[in-house]
Amino acid sequence: MTWYTLLVLAVAVERLAELVVARRNAAWTRARDGVEHGRGHYPVMVVLHTGLLAGCLLEPLLAHRPFVPALGVPALALALLAQALRWWCVATLGPYWNTRVIVVPGVRLVGGGPYRFLRHPNYVAVVVEGVALPLVHSAWLTATVFTLANAVLLTVRVRCENAALTRAVPA
Template sequence: MEMATLLFLGFIIVQRLSELVIAKRNTAKLLAKGAYEVGAAHYPVMVAMHSAWIACLVIFGFLEAVSYGWLALFAVLQVLRVWILGSLGSRWTTRIIVLEEPLVVRGPFKYLSHPNYMLVVAEIVVAPMVLGLGWVALVFTVLNAAMLWVRIGVEHKALATLRAA
């Protein structure tokens, strides 16, 4: 295994695990403020899908050489990730948590409705391509599209209910 491949895969694993810790902390804080969760039923499916994506990267990519062009694009996506998470602050979580406060409209949310989902779509393509795993990018793009169709529908329904109240 090349050192660059090991570092890349290690980064993805550490990043995703640390995000779960941050999300759990933020979710607890939001729920303590009176927020509530919607769409909890699909959450385990989403976690399983993302876990399978990472497993495919590790299992099928650990002997592959890193494509530095794709890696550069992945690095740009990480800058966007920091911007998105920084813009949401303590309201960022991996769950759909509804808080009866105005939506965040700063940072990328000033320009896009779902910048984090768009980022994840890009990462699901770009990360496998760093390791030359086009088929992983394709399979998980289709699975993620189905997941986002469900998730965004649930989110929009919850927000419409909130606005109507």
């Protein structure tokens, strides 16, 4: 369990790094007349993602979930791939990447990196991580609850982001 705790803590540190990047990028985009959309769902997203990390730590302890190598090893690989995809998105979007929906009017959509293949690759990373990270240590209840709640949240988030981009980005 110690190595799994370290993994989850490493993901938590990664999340803090994301927030530092997001704050810097938010200042950059706002300085260019960036407009934030969907402020109402952002606190829900923070609570949900914090809950994911807490569940990853608590469920294996409280429910005595074992480490099952046949499940845990592939789940670990997927969790690491999700991290790589997330940071590919961050690198591709550069100062336009954010944990919030902030759009600079008149800027064209990014079409490189993972955005060549998917409209919302960062959300693919979130979905994969939300299933894989808990399953590294058999936390199937956390994976299920997060996935269902995240599906609702992502429905709201993607609609918000698509609407914001449609209004602000030239065709």
